[in-house]
Each structure stands twice: as C-alpha cells, then as structure tokens.
C-alpha cells in the first residue's frame with residue numbers, strides 16, 4: 301500500500317479543517333500539512349451555514365454576557381472554562397476573517413453588522429446576508445491556498461484511524477478517482493469531519509454529513525461525549541428539510557400555528573420566537589401533537605411569516621431564503637407563509653476533546669462539529685457553531701503544529717493496513733449478501749426519527765437500540781451494487797452507513813441511559829432536569845458488544861445551575 305507522509309494530517313476541509321491548516325502553517329512554514337477531504341472543500345457542509353457567526357464586537361455587549369447566554373443555553377451542561385475562553389477568542393477570529401477579506405454585511409457607518417439570534421441577549425450575530433458559511437469558506441479556502449505547505453487531497457475517503465502503542469499514527473484513505481487505498485502517516489492527526497445528523501430522516505444536513513470522523517475515533521478507542529444531545533432546528537422547509545435560517549426570526553419573522561396564533565407566547569413569553577432552539581422545537585411538536593398545526597400532504601407543519609418584513613428587507617437580509625422558498629415550494633416569503641417543521645440540525649456531542657482540542661488519544665486532535673469540547677452542553681445557541689469552528693480549528697492547528705515540531709514520525713503497522721484493505725474491499729465491496737445499503741439506511745433514519753426524536757421515552761429508546769443492533773447485524777450481509785473500484789459512491793455510502801449505525805446506536809443508548817430532561821434531550825418519562833444525579837457528561841466507549849458508558853463531571857467556574865427561563 302502506498303504511504304504518504306506528512307507532519308500533520310487534517311481530515312476534513314470545512315471551516316474547522318481549513319482554519320486548522322492555516323493556523324498550523326502560521327506556526328511554522330516548514331511543516332508539511334495534508335488536508336484530506338471526501339468532497340471538494342467548497343462542498344463541505346459549512347458552505348450551507350446561513351445566518352451568522354456570534355462574537356462580542358460592540359459596546360453594550362460583553363464576554364461575560366455572551367458566556368452566560370451560552371451556559372444558560374446549554375442548560376448548564378457546558379464546561380464553563382471552555383465557554384469563557386471561546387467568547388474571547390471568537391471576537392479575534394472575526395477580525396482575522398475581516399483582514400482576510402470576508403465580505404461581512406455592514407452598518408451604515410461601515411462596521412460589521414450584527415443581528416439578533418435565539419438565546420442571545422444582545423444582537424451579536426455577525427453575518428453576510430444569509431450566506432455566512434459560503435463567504436467564510438471562500439475566505440478561508442483562498443487563504444489556505446496561499447500556503448505552499450498545505451497539500452489538498454480532494455475526494456479521498458478516510459476509512460480508518462490507525463492508533464497503536466497508545467497514540468494516533470495515521471489514517472487509511474481511498475482515492476475515489478482510482479479506488480486505490482493508501483495510508484497517511486503523520487506525527488499528528490486532526491479530525492475535522494463535521495456532524496452526524498444524517499442518521500435522521502428529516503434533517504437540514506448535506507447528504508455527506510454522516511459523522512465519519514466520530515465513528516473513526518470511536519472505533520480507535522476514543523470516547524464519544526454527550527451523543528444523546530442532538531439539536532432540532534425549528535424551521536426546516538417542508539418537505540425537503542432544507543434550512544430556513546434562524547436569521548429569518550432574528551430579522552423579525554413570526555411562527556404561526558394552524559389557528560394563525562403566535563403560539564410561542566405560551567412557551568417563552570419574553571423571547572418568543574427567539575427562545576433557544578430546543579424550546580421552540582418542543583413548542584412546535586406540542587402544537588402538532590395537540591392538533592393545532594396546519595396539515596398538508598407531508599403531514600403537520602407550522603408557518604413562518606415574514607410578510608410584514610417587506611420585500612426590501614427580505615431581499616437585503618434574506619435573499620437566499622427567498623430563493624429557496626420560491627424554488628423548492630413555490631412560496632414567495634414576501635407575500636406568503638413558509639411551511640416549516642423541526643428537523644435534526646446539529647450534533648452537540650462528538651469526539652471528546654479538551655480546551656486545547658486534544659482528545660484522550662495522544663497525537664489526535666478534534667475540532668468543529670465532530671468534536672465535543674463541551675462548549676454547547678445540552679443545547680447549542682445559533683451562530684455559536686461557525687464561531688466554534690474558527691476558534692477551536694485555530695487552537696487545534698496551533699497545538700498540532702507545536703506537537704509536530706517536537707515529535708518524530710511513527711511507523712505504520714503493516715498488518716493493520718492489510719486488515720483494513722480486506723475489510724473495505726473483501727467484506728464490504730465483495731459482499732454478496734442479500735441486504736441493500738439504501739434500504740438499511742432508510743430503516744435506520746426512520747428509527748431515529750420515530751424513536752430518538754424531540755420527545756423520547758424508555759420504551760421507544762429501548763426499541764431503537766434493539767432495532768439498530770439488528771440493522772448492524774443485517775449490514776454484515778449488505779451488497780454494494782456497483783462492484784468497480786473507480787469513483788464508487790455505492791461503496792462510500794456503504795462505509796458511511798457502517799459508521800452511522802455505530803453513531804445511531806451510541807446516540808440512542810446514551811439517550812436511554814440519561815434519565816432526565818436537559819436541553820435538547822427531552823424525556824417524557826423524566827420531564828425534569830435532575831442536577832443531583834445528571835449534571836455530568838456521558839462518555840461512550842466502543843466495545844464489541846455495543847457502547848460502554850462512563851460519566852464525567854461538568855466544569856463550573858462561575859455560574860451555578862439555575863432554572864432556565866426565557
């Protein structure tokens with residue numbers, strides 16, 4: 301097997317991966333950095349971010365306020381040292397992007413404009429109309445291309461993480477164009493592979509956001525943290541699930557039920573539509589379950605009303621939203637209501653990592669949505685995620701660079717490489733069993749939608765774990781229809797499904813065991829938050845028989861948990 305050698309190998313070319321590559325290059329131009337991505341960088345899910353990036357930029361706002369909003373939003377599960385560090389660094393990252401050419405929307409006097417977002421008590425979300433991810437990705441990609449030390453491996457699918465002798469040593473990857481498997485040997489690896497919400501049927505995610513890096517790390521013995529906490533976004537377009545940014549409510553949009561009532565009044569009197577996402581999504585579910593929603597051919601939905609904003613404001617601030625609604629459901633938001641429902645939108649959980657983005661496995665770092673540094677706890681605030689990718693992408697890149705400068709290259713174990721080749725090409729691609737990958741994927745996402753959704757209970761979660769395990773068993777007999785090696789997306793989908801089944805199992809199992817309600821994890825049978833027993837993080841470790849759970853304390857610096865009201 302051909303082996304590529306680099307000082308640092310970054311898996312993922314979204315916001316976190318690109319920011320890490322730039323940060324590492326800035327530490328030393330002599331470092332040789334690989335960025336490996338299964339899609340071209342500009343097709344990473346980060347490009348889809350719409351509404352904005354949160355940071356303290358003005359008088360009247362403060363780090364203290366942003367930190368407290370984040371901690372309260374997290375339902376007190378966030379690690380407060382991480383939050384305090386994050387809010388300070390976010391402002392610096394925004395200014396860096398500005399210097400690198402980011403086209404922020406501006407106020408009349410030329411300052412970076414900021415808008416309201418859910419759960420933030422100050423209008424601190426910086427934006428670029430409703431295309432913030434697209435613009436940030438262009439800015440970072442352009443910057444990364446300026447460094448000769450960064451080499452891009454586009455359309456390479458990483459299939460395993462090689463860990464041996466207590467450290468990470470490299471990854472195996474398939475070059476999709478040729479179908480050959482190669483290995484990357486590196487002093488340090490950074491996972492920046494994004495979130496996992498494609499385990500659900502109704503989701504705002506790109507089809508490629510399948511959580512691979514989380515599963516790669518998990519299988520290599522790294523714990524996944526807080527996987528039961530999945531964010532549901534209140535306004536996904538019905539029926540496709542394409543996101544209608546929270547910016548639409550930030551700019552003043554209303555949510556209406558089937559009786560044309562602004563129902564949020566009942567659930568969050570003060571913040572209304574701009575309460576955090578877990579609260580708005582639950583409110584929508586209750587309206588739907590109690591028969592106060594609109595009903596269409598695709599089931600119940602709520603209405604997002606932007607008509608009162610006027611065409612001018614919609615064109616200036618939300619042009620993409622208008623285009624999406626017009627093109628996909630033939631609705632012009634300047635004149636009609638947009639049909640919306642809650643959809644799986646963000647993985648709060650992920651690869652356990654500390655404030656330096658270091659995972660428990662030496663020489664492995666993780667940043668962006670695939671990581672769980674416990675910044676978002678049980679519920680992320682909108683616009684904190686792109687900021688997280690920037691802040692902790694930079695931290696991961698810097699820390700990885702420092703470690704790479706002081707370490708030597710590891711040797712890769714040949715037997716492991718051969719085993720991985722066998723797994724991918726003989727067991728998965730060569731499988732002649734009778735099961736079909738798309739069918740198993742559909743069944744998995746249905747189980748997650750039906751039983752591990754916004755409201756959960758013991759019976760549903762127990763069934764979900766059992767049913768996912770049965771799917772894992774059936775996956776061993778799954779046949780990939782296309783047997784060639786060249787650009788075989790059927791093979792990629794099979795490998796992704798294999799990863800997702802692990803992640804679905806960990807999500808359901810962690811949710812089953814957390815017998816309380818906190819943030820986005822809402823148990824009908826345990827409706828209260830229970831700090832006495834559950835103010836702790838879940839850690840899921842891989843074992844042959846399924847995840848083994850441990851728990852670890854939350855870091856509290858200043859803010860004692862109190863009841864969360866909006």
Ligand SMILES: Cc1cc2nc3c(=O)[nH]c(=O)nc-3n(C[C@H](O)[C@H](O)[C@H](O)COP(=O)(O)OP(=O)(O)OC[C@H]3O[C@@H](n4cnc5c(N)ncnc54)[C@H](O)[C@@H]3O)c2cc1C
Nearest residue numbers: 312313314316338346349351352458494668669683685686
């Ligand atoms: C529709 C939508 C809108 C959003 N809007 C906002 C917003 O306005 N503000 C905000 O703060 N947050 C927003 N978010 C969340 C935020 O955009 C994401 O959390 C963030 O962009 C994730 O970035 P990332 O770098 O971690 O991963 P991604 O951008 O998902 O990139 C993952 C990378 O990993 C690579 N990869 C994955 N698996 C493999 C593999 N096996 N082999 C090789 N490469 C692999 C991919 O090719 C890709 O390059 C939004 C999310 C969605 C889905």
